[in-house]
Amino acid sequence: MPIKLPDELPATEILAQENIFVMKDSRAFTQDIRPLRIVILNLMPVKETTETQLLRLLGNTPLQVEIVLLHMSSHTSKNTSEEHLSMFYKTFEEIRDQRFDGMIITGAPVEQLEFTDVTYWQELTEILDWKMENVTSTLHICWGAQAGLYHHFGVPKHPLPEKMFGIFPHTLNKQNVKLFRGFDSYFHIPHSRHTENRREDIEQVPELEILSESDEAGVYIVATKDGRQIFVTGHSEYDPTTLQDEYQRDVNKGLDIAVPRNYYPKDDPSREPIVTWRAHANLMFSNWLNYYVYQETPYDLNNNKR
Numbered sequence: 001m002p003i004k005l006p007d008e009l010p011a012t013e014i015l016a017q018e019n020i021f022v023m024k025d026s027r028a029f030t031q032d033i034r035p036l037r038i039v040i041l042n043l044m045p046v047k048e049t050t051e052t053q054l055l056r057l058l059g060n061t062p063l064q065v066e067i068v069l070l071h072m073s074s075h076t077s078k079n080t081s082e083e084h085l086s087m088f089y090k091t092f093e094e095i096r097d098q099r100f101d102g103m104i105i106t107g108a109p110v111e112q113l114e115f116t117d118v119t120y121w122q123e124l125t126e127i128l129d130w131k132m133e134n135v136t137s138t139l140h141i142c143w144g145a146q147a148g149l150y151h152h153f154g155v156p157k158h159p160l161p162e163k164m165f166g167i168f169p170h171t172l173n174k175q176n177v178k179l180f181r182g183f184d185s186y187f188h189i190p191h192s193r194h195t196e197n198r199r200e201d202i203e204q205v206p207e208l209e210i211l212s213e214s215d216e217a218g219v220y221i222v223a224t225k226d227g228r229q230i231f232v233t234g235h236s237e238y239d240p241t242t243l244q245d246e247y248q249r250d251v252n253k254g255l256d257i258a259v260p261r262n263y264y265p266k267d268d269p270s271r272e273p274i275v276t277w278r279a280h281a282n283l284m285f286s287n288w289l290n291y292y293v294y295q296e297t298p299y300d301l302n303n304n305k306r
């Protein structure tokens with residue numbers, strides 16, 4: 001939440017220069033408050049797990065948040081029951097006439113396919129185009145980020161020689177970006193992918209800037225300069241044991257998979273993983289909700305075309 005200060009207090013100007021959110025009396029008097037409307041396009045196979053991970057992070061705010069869950073009508077889910085989807089999820093057709101303050105588009109285990117070989121690619125591109133007009137700010141995660149970067153800006157994904165798998169240290173490329181308010185000089189984030197987006201491709205697009213990277217894991221967060229489209233290549237929402245579950249799944253299948261890096265004490269998979277990313281995950285989601293959604297979205301969603 002912003003600090004409300006008298007217009008003339010010297011600290012107001014100093015904190016504003018540091019991008020610390022200060023609301024002057026004059027604005028506070030005219031600010032209306034209502035619940036935020038967030039739509040989650042859940043492309044992950046086991047949807048209940050991802051719902052819980054994202055809702056845990058979105059719930060860490062004093063703002064009221066109304067959630068709409070969305071699934072693809074052009075794809076029959078193998079790993080989530082029809083009953084769960086019909087009970088809790090909507091389709092794009094049901095919500096396309098509505099507007100939202102924020103949107104999250106999740107990852108999906110289809111990164112090794114060409115985009116056009118994904119069964120729901122056509123429907124996804126319609127949703128991506130729709131959200132440019134009807135959503136104030138969108139967080140795209142992992143394959144969702146690759147899909148958005150490709151569809152909107154032609155940025156390709158590239159296969160990696162081996163899976164980027166583990167917990168990696170990251171730094172910020174720019175000071176005083178509100179998404180990273182309160183972050184330490186370096187912070188840890190899980191990655192779990194076979195493909196990457198490269199710095200040199202992103203640098204070709206004038207609308208985009210790379211906000212955070214990792215020496216080992218590469219580009220982490222890219223955003224449009226207006227902050228309305230945010231692309232995140234890692235999985236800060238992952239539970240403590242998600243990488244372990246993925247690792248054991250692949251070991252059980254007999255796949256050639258390395259132990260996730262920087263995850264187990266002494267890289268020993270018989271020991272309990274160490275959680276080093278939770279604080280920054282909570283901070284990033286609450287910064288997004290506050291600065292990119294709540295403070296930017298119009299009070300009357302229906303009377304403001306974006």
Ligand SMILES: CC(=O)SCCNC(=O)CCNC(=O)[C@H](O)C(C)(C)COP(=O)(O)OP(=O)(O)OC[C@H]1O[C@@H](n2cnc3c(N)ncnc32)[C@H](O)[C@@H]1OP(=O)(O)O
Nearest residue numbers: 044045076077078079107108109111117118119142143193
């Ligand atoms: C890069 C990122 O975004 S990472 C995020 C993805 N991470 C994860 O999904 C981690 C958790 N997932 C898993 O552990 C596994 O995917 C499991 C256990 C759910 C299933 O694994 P498997 O049995 O090996 O694969 P399965 O055949 O069920 O296919 C996986 C998914 O890909 C989907 N898929 C496969 N081919 C296609 C295609 N051409 N188009 C669209 N979806 C496809 C499947 O339909 C299924 O998703 P669904 O449940 O939504 O239908």
Ligand SMILES: N[C@@H](CCO)C(=O)O
Nearest residue numbers: 109110111192193246
């Ligand atoms: N995180 C995913 C990568 C595949 O896209 C998994 O391990 O299933």
